[in-house]
Amino acid sequence: MPRTKTWNFYDYGTYHIVKNDYRQNNGVQYYFTGDGSIATGWQSINNDLVYFDGSTYHKVIALSDLGSNLSSTQKYFFESVIPGAIAGWHEYGVIPSITIAQAIIESGWGQSYLSTAAHNLFGIKGTYNGNSITLPTQEYNGYQYVTIYAAFRAYDNNSESIQDHGAFLKYNSRYNNLLGDSNYVSVANKIRLDGYATDPAYSTSLISMVQTYGLNILDALQ
The missing domain is CATH 1.10.530.10 (Lysozyme)
Incomplete structure (x- = not known):
């Protein structure tokens, strides 16, 4: 099962915790799940499966990238x-x-x-x-x-x-x-x-x- 960390990201404009959305830092994409936790492993996002590295938490690849x-x-x-x-x-x-x-x-x-x-x-x-x-x-x-x-x-x-x-x-x-x-x-x-x-x-x-x-x-x- 995909794992999530308890780290949260607060939107600079609204100061709300980002949920079910991507954020980018230094050209790297991260995803925050429904409870605001940073995602790792495979995640189902917008009818696609996306893999996030378990150590760095950044987006690695989506299955749609392969065809x-x-x-x-x-x-x-x-x-x-x-x-x-x-x-x-x-x-x-x-x-x-x-x-x-x-x-x-x-x-x-x-x-x-x-x-x-x-x-x-x-x-x-x-x-x-x-x-x-x-x-x-x-x-x-x-x-x-x-x-x-x-x-x-x-x-x-x-x-x-x-x-x-x-x-x-x-x-x-x-x-x-x-x-x-x-x-x-x-x-x-x-x-x-x-x-x-x-x-x-x-x-x-x-x-x-x-x-x-x-x-x-x-x-x-x-």
Whole structure:
């Protein structure tokens, strides 16, 4: 559930507490809820869902910023992954646009069997807290795609998957070159060359996904 702080904003003209309205300070927008508290997390505002940072309280993004014709599945997916992707940028140095683009591609907007059965949004192999699920998968061996069976990490929820994705990249030394890089094109190329995926078109797919939905708006967050 969205959290609110007890901080209030008084209108300079009326001296009344601002409620259900935005106010701007130094070019940053904040929102004050019906009881006058400053908003954090997701808020439903004027038929749109808007996300406010839990630490700085400023407006981060509205779902409408990502497209005017999003399906209900896409809206739900963005709502479920954006907060974790932002947290991963702060904690692990992995830019949100690539985290989200990977999650979309790897999980098919959260609809793949792996994501519905094991909450594994990124196709990360191995085990998580001793839990895994074994499934067939296509791998490119340098000449052609072949089917193999592999163990994939299993999570209790999508939030665990988002968190583990950032940790996976940070604590595997081969991905050190992309940590803190805020250029999504650069990160997309690095992550494939570092061996995350065998598909030679993986970088192109990530870049296309970021550009289609304007996900790089999230990469400006510090």
